[in-house]
Amino acid sequence: MVTRRDFLWGASAAGVALSAATVSSVAMAALPQIVSMETPDTQPPLTPENGRPYNPVVTLNGWTLPWRMNNGVKEFHLVAEPVVREMAPGMKAHLWGYNGQSPGPTIEVVEGDRVRIFVTNRLPEHTSIHWHGQRLPNGMDGVTGLTQAGINPGKTFVYEFEAKRPGTFMYHPHADEMTQMAMGMMGFWVTHPKNPQFMAVDRDFVFLLNSFDIDPGSYTPKITTMLDFNLWAFNSRVAPGISPMVARQGDRVRIRVGNLTMTNHPMHLHGHEFVVVGTDGGWTPPNSRWPEVTADIAVGQMRAFEFIADELGDWAFHCHKSHHTMNAMGHDVPTMIGVDQSKLVDRITSLVPDYMSMGESGMADMEKMEMPLPDNTLPMMSGQGQFGGIGMGGMFTTVKIREGLARNDYKDPGIYKHPAGTVAYEINSELPPVQRQTETPSEDGVEFKVRKPMGHSEH
Numbered sequence: 001m002v003t004r005r006d007f008l009w010g011a012s013a014a015g016v017a018l019s020a021a022t023v024s025s026v027a028m029a030a031l032p033q034i035v036s037m038e039t040p041d042t043q044p045p046l047t048p049e050n051g052r053p054y055n056p057v058v059t060l061n062g063w064t065l066p067w068r069m070n071n072g073v074k075e076f077h078l079v080a081e082p083v084v085r086e087m088a089p090g091m092k093a094h095l096w097g098y099n100g101q102s103p104g105p106t107i108e109v110v111e112g113d114r115v116r117i118f119v120t121n122r123l124p125e126h127t128s129i130h131w132h133g134q135r136l137p138n139g140m141d142g143v144t145g146l147t148q149a150g151i152n153p154g155k156t157f158v159y160e161f162e163a164k165r166p167g168t169f170m171y172h173p174h175a176d177e178m179t180q181m182a183m184g185m186m187g188f189w190v191t192h193p194k195n196p197q198f199m200a201v202d203r204d205f206v207f208l209l210n211s212f213d214i215d216p217g218s219y220t221p222k223i224t225t226m227l228d229f230n231l232w233a234f235n236s237r238v239a240p241g242i243s244p245m246v247a248r249q250g251d252r253v254r255i256r257v258g259n260l261t262m263t264n265h266p267m268h269l270h271g272h273e274f275v276v277v278g279t280d281g282g283w284t285p286p287n288s289r290w291p292e293v294t295a296d297i298a299v300g301q302m303r304a305f306e307f308i309a310d311e312l313g314d315w316a317f318h319c320h321k322s323h324h325t326m327n328a329m330g331h332d333v334p335t336m337i338g339v340d341q342s343k344l345v346d347r348i349t350s351l352v353p354d355y356m357s358m359g360e361s362g363m364a365d366m367e368k369m370e371m372p373l374p375d376n377t378l379p380m381m382s383g384q385g386q387f388g389g390i391g392m393g394g395m396f397t398t399v400k401i402r403e404g405l406a407r408n409d410y411k412d413p414g415i416y417k418h419p420a421g422t423v424a425y426e427i428n429s430e431l432p433p434v435q436r437q438t439e440t441p442s443e444d445g446v447e448f449k450v451r452k453p454m455g456h457s458e459h
């Protein structure tokens with residue numbers, strides 16, 4: 001196996017140009033080289049060095065798979081295999097994925113490209129790949145049993161089709177899906193338009209929503225879980241481990257999100273309105289778009305939305321289901337708000353040694369919880385901001401908007417320096433008395449009594 005730095009074909013993020021002569025005819029005759037990613041860090045966009053030009057995307061905590069051109073055909077090599085994925089610093093998961101990581105690499109092609117994908121199976125059971133949303137011959141659709149035989153362990157299959165429709169797609173197995181998707185097997189696919197000016201944006205971020213059920217202290221997801229997942233992830237990564245999406249002030253930014261969890265996710269952006277410009281069914285006609293600050297993404301769906309990044313700052317971007325912005329916890333934690341537990345703990349721990357008291361005044365205690373956690377377990381809510389604990393895990397990151405960044409600069413610019421007088425502040429002043437209102441003035445100033453509805457006849 002080789003690292004990304006060693007690959008010879010297709011394209012290079014580092015800009016290392018290699019002559020065609022370095023690729024021997026022997027290599028061209030065999031399968032394309034296997035490129036494997038060793039880090040969960042967000043990789044810079046992979047600028048194409050051959051084939052038709054396009055504006056590359058940035059995969060959040062991911063990367064784009066390099067290819068080789070073989071007689072005009074774009075050839076990729078995906079390897080389905082067990083991987084160790086760091087979900088956030090301090091926690092690694094034993095997942096299944098492709099080419100060293102979960103999710104697999106993003107595949108980027110251009111409308112009209114002839115594409116050949118070699119899929120090698122290094123899993124202990126058969127697999128297949130379904131190319132979600134694509135126009136292709138039925139026999140390339142990747143449904144085990146229905147359109148092809150399963151790819152047995154150790155075997156390599158070839159998929160070949162023309163990338164007919166430009167847009168945003170996903171890939172995942174259609175073989176023992178319950179296991180293979182619960183283990184993290186999925187990836188993103190972008191077919192760029194032939195005309196690079198069509199729907200061009202300054203920054204184009206892509207990622208998948210996925211979820212896992214990994215008991216605190218363990219490494220492997222429970223694959224029979226139907227709904228009660230405890231790790232809610234962007235690309236198999238949870239806050240505070242998710243990269244920020246960095247933009248230059250004034251950039252047109254696109255975020256494409258695919259949902260391969262078992263529930264819907266209302267994705268919410270702070271400080272800006274966006275429009276949904278596309279789904280996995282294609283681009284949305286301009287006259288049918290409307291502004292939103294939250295877009296619900298159902299299971300198996302993709303949404304592409306765009307906004308002008310005109311407000312400087314570190315803006316939260318997260319799923320609006322509050323249990324999806326925290327990390328692993330037991331779901332049988334009782335609500336303890338208002339309960340003084342100080343005298344109870346000693347008595348309970350003599351019976352239940354690992355009993356933790358928490359939640360006396362809400363769950364914010366968890367942000368500063370410094371009690372020892374089991375190995376390989378993330379705090380439920382964590383992340384440090386410049387003003388203290390952020391109290392978020394799971395599906396949470398930031399869009400960091402700064403002035404004058406270079407076009408290709410995706411580095412974390414650090415914390416936002418707020419202009420003087422623009423941060424919410426504490427005021428020390430005596431509270432005024434409470435005015436208890438029992439009568440509500442109507443709009444024209446005539447008062448009326450608030451009363452309860454008397455019955456259905458009044459409706």
Ligand SMILES: [Cu+2]
Pocket residue numbers: 232264265266319320321324395
């Ligand atoms: Cu959610």
